[in-house]
Amino acid sequence: MKTPPRVALLRGVNVGKAKRIAMADLKLDELRVVYPGTRRYSLGPKIDVVPLQQAVNGRTLPDKHKVYQPIMMKVMATEGAKLAERNVAVNASFQSTDYWAPDAWARGKLDLTILREKSAVTMDWKTGKPKADSDQLMLAAGLTFAVHPAVEKVRTGYVWLAYDKIETDVYTRADIPFIWQEFVPRVKRMEDALANDKWPKKPSGLCSKWCPVPKSLCQYSGKEG
Numbered sequence: 001m002k003t004p005p006r007v008a009l010l011r012g013v014n015v016g017k018a019k020r021i022a023m024a025d026l027k028l029d030e031l032r033v034v035y036p037g038t039r040r041y042s043l044g045p046k047i048d049v050v051p052l053q054q055a056v057n058g059r060t061l062p063d064k065h066k067v068y069q070p071i072m073m074k075v076m077a078t079e080g081a082k083l084a085e086r087n088v089a090v091n092a093s094f095q096s097t098d099y100w101a102p103d104a105w106a107r108g109k110l111d112l113t114i115l116r117e118k119s120a121v122t123m124d125w126k127t128g129k130p131k132a133d134s135d136q137l138m139l140a141a142g143l144t145f146a147v148h149p150a151v152e153k154v155r156t157g158y159v160w161l162a163y164d165k166i167e168t169d170v171y172t173r174a175d176i177p178f179i180w181q182e183f184v185p186r187v188k189r190m191e192d193a194l195a196n197d198k199w200p201k202k203p204s205g206l207c208s209k210w211c212p213v214p215k216s217l218c219q220y221s222g223k224e225g
């Protein structure tokens with residue numbers, strides 16, 4: 001299968017510096033500089049200037065999601081290189097590794113990272129009802145620090161699209177040990193379960209609607225069979 005090109009969107013006047021970070025850190029094939037104007041033009045080999053409206057325009061959103069466009073525009077107007085839909089991973093030493101690498105210890109998908117020289121914003125688009133879940137934000141921060149070694153501060157958050165609401169937490173590099181301390185015991189439990197082929201049931205609010213295990217195997221499931 002053909003590998004899609006690595007592309008970043010970038011906004012702001014300090015294009016030179018952000019461009020260097022984005023291109024080097026991420027081995028990009030193309031860079032798109034987002035600006036509030038209306039004309040698309042080239043800034044050099046593999047660098048295009050794209051109107052902001054076009055970067056998040058209605059043509060790329062299905063009709064039912066066009067209502068989310070204003071809040072998406074607000075997020076996308078934040079200054080920095082925009083890196084979308086990335087699969088990232090860390091190894092057991094909490095260093096960045098390839099998503100499918102054999103040493104991948106924790107994997108995650110980052111919906112949107114807005115990267116600046118020393119800081120980053122990592123956002124998760126949510127279409128459901130707002131609810132508290134700081135674990136995912138913490139994991140996103142840990143992964144962002146691993147993938148971008150120059151970043152000192154990460155703001156992670158949820159964009160509650162249907163509620164026009166954004167919630168964020170802030171982490172610094174000093175928080176990295178605390179972040180991974182949260183996840184190490186959970187991974188250990190999974191490793192033990194795999195080693196011993198023992199899978200204790202863990203009922204949660206997701207069981208009845210989302211678990212593919214049939215009722216015949218687990219009383220908490222909502223799936224017939």
Ligand code: SF4
Pocket residue numbers: 201202203204206207208211212213218219220221222
């Ligand atoms: S329904 Fe699925 S997720 Fe819930 S406890 Fe049973 S097996 Fe686990």
